[in-house]
Amino acid sequence: MGGDAKKLSRWYFGGVASAGAACCTHPLDLLKVHLQTQQEGKSSLGRMAATIVRQQGVLALYSGLSASLCRQLSYSTTRFGIYEAAKQAVAPSGEAIPFYQRVALASLAGAAGGFIGTPADMINVRMQNDIKLPPESRRNYKHAFDGLWRVYQEEGVRRLFAGATTATSRAVLMTVGQLSFYDQVKLMLLASGYFEDNLITHFLSSLTAGAVATTMTQPLDVIKTRAMNAQPGEFRNLWHLITYTGKLGPLGFFKGYVPAFVRLGPHTVLTFVFLEQLRKNLGVTPPSAPQ
Structure with missing residues (x-):
C-alpha cells in the first residue's frame, strides 16, 4: 500500500478536518436544527431552505458558522485527539487493533469530547x-x-452545560459510529484485496460510518437540540423533555433524520477525506515503519 499507508495522524488533525468539513455542510446543519426544534406542522428540507433564503438571504444559511467552527475545534479536536493518541499508544506501529478495543477507545474519546464541546x-x-x-x-x-x-453573564455558568448529559451520550454514539466503524470498514475493504488506501476506499468507509452514526444518534440529537434551545425553566427535567417530544409519536425522536443524514453523511465523508490527506502529507511515520 506504500509508505503513505504507514503514516499516523497527529492529534489535532481530526479537529482541523472537522472544521473544514463544517464550512461546507453548515447550511445543512442549520436546516436540521430548524426541523428538530419545530413542534407543530411539517416542512421539507427544500421548503425550509427556500423560505430562509427568500426572507433573509443566502447568507442566513450560514448563521452561527463561528459557533459551528468553535464547536468542531473543541468537540472534534478532543474526541479525535484522544482516540488517535490512545490507538497509537495501544498500537505504536499503526497495526490494526481489535474492533472491541476501537469501540472502547471511541466511547471514552466521545464522552470527553461531548462534555467539553457542550458550551x-x-x-x-x-x-x-x-x-x-x-x-x-x-x-x-x-x-x-x-x-x-x-x-455566562445572563444565565450562569451551569447554563453553559445545559444538555450536557444528552450531548455526551450522543457524542459517545457518534464517535463509535464514525471513528470505530470507519476504521473497521476501511480495514475490511483493504483486506478484501479489491481496494487500496485511496479516495474510493476513504469515501466508501466514511459514507458507511456516517449512515451508522446518524441512525445511532438521532433520538439523542433531537433531545439535545431541544434542551439547548429551551428557555430557562421551560422543561422541568430530562424526562419532561422526553415525554413532551414523545407526544409527537416515536417518529418525533427522529425529526430531521433526512437532513441529519444529508448533513452528517457529507460531513463525515469530507472529514475523513481531509483527515486522510493530512495524514498522508503531514502525518507521523512510526519508528518501526520503513522511512
Whole structure:
C-alpha cells in the first residue's frame, strides 16, 4: 500500500478536518436544527431552505458558522485527539487493533469530547435557530464568544452545560459510529484485496460510518437540540423533555433524520477525506515503519 499507508495522524488533525468539513455542510446543519426544534406542522428540507433564503438571504444559511467552527475545534479536536493518541499508544506501529478495543477507545474519546464541546454546541444551536424567531425574541449573539460570554453573564455558568448529559451520550454514539466503524470498514475493504488506501476506499468507509452514526444518534440529537434551545425553566427535567417530544409519536425522536443524514453523511465523508490527506502529507511515520 506504500509508505503513505504507514503514516499516523497527529492529534489535532481530526479537529482541523472537522472544521473544514463544517464550512461546507453548515447550511445543512442549520436546516436540521430548524426541523428538530419545530413542534407543530411539517416542512421539507427544500421548503425550509427556500423560505430562509427568500426572507433573509443566502447568507442566513450560514448563521452561527463561528459557533459551528468553535464547536468542531473543541468537540472534534478532543474526541479525535484522544482516540488517535490512545490507538497509537495501544498500537505504536499503526497495526490494526481489535474492533472491541476501537469501540472502547471511541466511547471514552466521545464522552470527553461531548462534555467539553457542550458550551460551543449550545451556542451553535441557538445561533442557528435565532433566524426563525420573531425579531423581538432573538438572542442576537454577534459571534460564538459573544454568545458564550452572554450566557455566562445572563444565565450562569451551569447554563453553559445545559444538555450536557444528552450531548455526551450522543457524542459517545457518534464517535463509535464514525471513528470505530470507519476504521473497521476501511480495514475490511483493504483486506478484501479489491481496494487500496485511496479516495474510493476513504469515501466508501466514511459514507458507511456516517449512515451508522446518524441512525445511532438521532433520538439523542433531537433531545439535545431541544434542551439547548429551551428557555430557562421551560422543561422541568430530562424526562419532561422526553415525554413532551414523545407526544409527537416515536417518529418525533427522529425529526430531521433526512437532513441529519444529508448533513452528517457529507460531513463525515469530507472529514475523513481531509483527515486522510493530512495524514498522508503531514502525518507521523512510526519508528518501526520503513522511512
